[in-house]
Amino acid sequence: MALAAMHLAYIKPEQEAFYIGQADFHHDIALEMGTSELQNITKENASSIYLFSLLICIISCARSRRSDNFWEVSDRIIEWLNLSRGTVSILCSDTQSKFLGEGPLAPLFILGYRKSLxxxxxxxxxxxxxxxxxxxxxxxVQDPSELQCYRESIENLGKSFATISEIGSQSCETTDVFMWLVRSHDHYLYLFHQRKPEALVIFGFFCVIIRELDWTWWMQGMGSHLLQGIYIHLGEEHRCWLHWPMQQLGLVPPCY
Structure with a gap:
């Protein structure tokens, strides 16, 4: 119901406020019900919980993207990621994986696993x-542990850019795009939350990958929105580091 309301807000912008209100109402109810089940995953509810985490992602990304709510949007994505990590960590146990592998979502689960490999x-x-x-x-960067975290994040970005290049934009799916975010280290997400300029810049490069999902109504323009928000937040020194992603998304930065 929450997802349907968000879609109506998208196709009927003149009634956006009403439908977003409806989406929030149903979302809050579902969130309370769904999170209470995370510690009690069974064969009967494993598929539902897996879908629950995916829908939370879509709803979070579908919310309005105004120029003044950059951190609201980006924090929702990270909150979804934290929820998904918790769900995935539970579902990835041998028993729970068997539940998914034998349930109605088996083809989706197997495809995602193959893409991950x-x-x-x-x-x-x-x-x-x-x-x-x-x-x-x-x-x-002076801190060794912080620098190592950034090295790993950039290496993983390379894998994601290679993935997009190999399969082509026309065949790109959500799993291909979000793989970098799902595989990001907890330390990197912490640094992003702390508004570390270097972490923000790395995320700015990820925004170019996000653009591959502009064909979906719920991700349309998300890459540009997040990159613009990062650019506005950064100081002059670090803004120039974003020249390549800004150029790729048609957002020419005024610093050279």
Whole structure:
């Protein structure tokens, strides 16, 4: 019901406020019901809980994207990610995986698992824009653990860019795009929450990958929205680090 209301808000912008209110009402009820089931996953409800986490993602991304609510949008995505991580960690146990593998969502679950293995197996991909990003971080970040976190995030970005390049934009699915976010280390997400400029810049490069989902109504324009929000938040020194992603999304930064 919440997802349907969000879709109506999208196709009937003149009634957006009403439908978003309806979406919030149903979303809050579902969230309370769904999260209470996370500690009691059975063969009967495993598929429902898995779908629950996916719908939470879609609803979070579908909400309005005004220029003044960048952090509201980005924090919702991270909140969804934290919820999904909790769900996935439970479902990935041997018993719960068997439930999904034998249930009605088995084809979806198996496809996602195969995509994950393919993503992990891809060799290092080092286009010049990632080489440049890595170099500037090596020269500026002093904390060793923080720097290592950024190195891993950039390496994973390379895998995701290689994935998009290999399968092509026309065949790109949500799993291909969100793989980087799902595989991001908890430390990186913490740094993003702390508004660390370097973490924000790395996320800015991920926004180029997000653009591959502009064909969906609920992700349309999300990459540009998030990148613009990051650019506005950063100081002059770090804004210039975003030149490549800004250029790719047609948002020419006024610093050279």
């Amino acid at each position: 393919a993503w992990e197996a891809r060799p290092a991909y080092n286009p010049q824009f990632l080489v440049d990003l890595r170099q500037v971080l090596e020269e500026t």
